[in-house]
Amino acid sequence: MSHVSLFKRSPWILHYDGSSCNGCDIEVLACLTPLYDVERLGVVNTGNPKHADILLVTGSVNERNIEIIQNLHRQMPDPKVVVAVGACACSGGIFARAYNIQGGIDHVIPVDVYVPGCAARPESIIDGVVQGIAALELKHKRSA
Amino acid sequence: MDRKAFLGRVGEYQKDGWRLAIINATSILPTEAMEHGAFDVSWSFAKDGAFEHLREQILPGEEVPSISGLFGAAFLYENEMRELFGVNVTGIALDLKGQLYKTATIVPFAPSAIRARLEAMGKKA
């Protein structure tokens, strides 16, 4: 059975806050609310990793959340895409050299899309998600 | 520190209706006189516009009595002070046993840890 365009119209997103300052988190939430409204593109925010296609992570990796991020990522069905939102998720950002920070999300799980910014703007987060959808389609084709 | 006098003064703040605003520790780096450094610990109380502090110099390992019996919010500050600084606070009402932060660096603000970091950066401690 062909699954062409399975994701194109409705990718579901799981958001996890690594050790973000909240700046990127509230911008991710702002994407869901009326001004930006990503739901019009079929994007739904879910709290359940088993329902999610895209893992959106804000903030960097620290000692305590490594396992949580790995667990969430492992539970998501294949194919899956990881979008790192904001400077901290990309590289550790301004906190890169603080004692409890290990680095960007790619320290722990493979990242497909990097969204820059401190805090990342809603426009760039939406753009990141759209690029994530393309990556998802590509992965799906390869596995088919 | 004089444990009894200290608890007596904290008790007076509590009786007079003050509120615990913050407990703060600052590490004092090792010197020739103090081989292992020390901690400058302050307990701050607020009431209306007033803001007062009790301050003690504490040596590493020296026992500091918890004030969580008098001020309910103290347990969080005290657990934090023990985990991040290594100040030996005893008798905390809700003892989280080192599980509050679980940092990658053990006791990141201990005077010796700060000195080691500064030396690694090539700064004089």
Added chain:
Amino acid sequence: MKRTVVPMGPQHPVLPEPIVLDLVLEDEKVVDAIPTIGYIHRGLEMMVERVEFTEFGYVVERICGICSFMHGMGYAVAMEKIMAVEVPERASWLRLIWAEMSRIHSHLLWLGLGADAFGFENLFMHCWRTREEVLDIFEKTTGGRIIFSVNRIGGVRRDISDSELVAIVEKLQQLGAGFAETARIFETDPSIRHRLGGVGILTREDAHAVDAVGPMARASGIPLDTRLTGTYLYDHLDFEPVLETAGDCLARVVVRVREISQSIDLIRQAVQRMPKGEGAPIETKVRGLPTGETFERLEQPRGEVIYYIKANGTKYLERFRARTPTFANIPAMIKLVKGCDLADVPNIIMTIDPCISCTER
């Protein structure tokens, strides 16, 4: 009775940020709650060792992306005290205006999240739509939506023209008028009253005993507000803290709803009282290195924040410490959760307006 431990978090649908509460249950009643934090602990207080004091403000602003402006302002004011810098009056007024706008945006944000937690997605959307208008003003006046870096030791980086200030007041008053209907729903809707009324009651005595701050204390009838101490030009304005006495979840919602109109009014007063004259200095040049220490307190949307700074005459501070309002309110949260029904836990946690990244730094 048999006890069950239910771990809540770190990833949970109602929690915007990770925190863990081990809830000890007897049937549906919570008998104990043990907090574990550290999921967002970065260790930023230690960064004073690496970042010069002139640039440390950028780190302080990133303690939290919601109260970012007020963190930056607190740091700047504390450093100005240590370095005995006289700040131009216009800069202080501009800071007050941005600070009150931060309160409006933060309360709208929280009311939305709170509404989502008690099952009103529609209200969530309305609050956040309204909030975008405040962010537009921020973007127009500072260039940023969330993090502005507009504070600097000695003043502010940007001026707002007199005509622009008048336009901002007008815009905020329109926002307030538009928000009135949403506010009425929060205060009177029967299902909201049913869901929040009488739930999670913090009595005045308990609020004092656990050292609660901010709207948490004010909803329990304690007139605790750092703005009352008269610093930051608040003594030039008519200001009475918003008080409620019920101490339940509903009272905490109502306090924040009313503080939105209060902040709009404070900005109106500020624009009226501040001396006219764009082009007046907004920054004092700061020279030399800081020596000394200070405690600095100010009222953030979530309550009183305290900074402690110690400088030793070098480019690097010796100690920076922030005690944020959520840190002070966690004991109150634990107190409230004990004895409540499991199903009420999310609402109780939400109504303290937790900001975990502030708490853990």
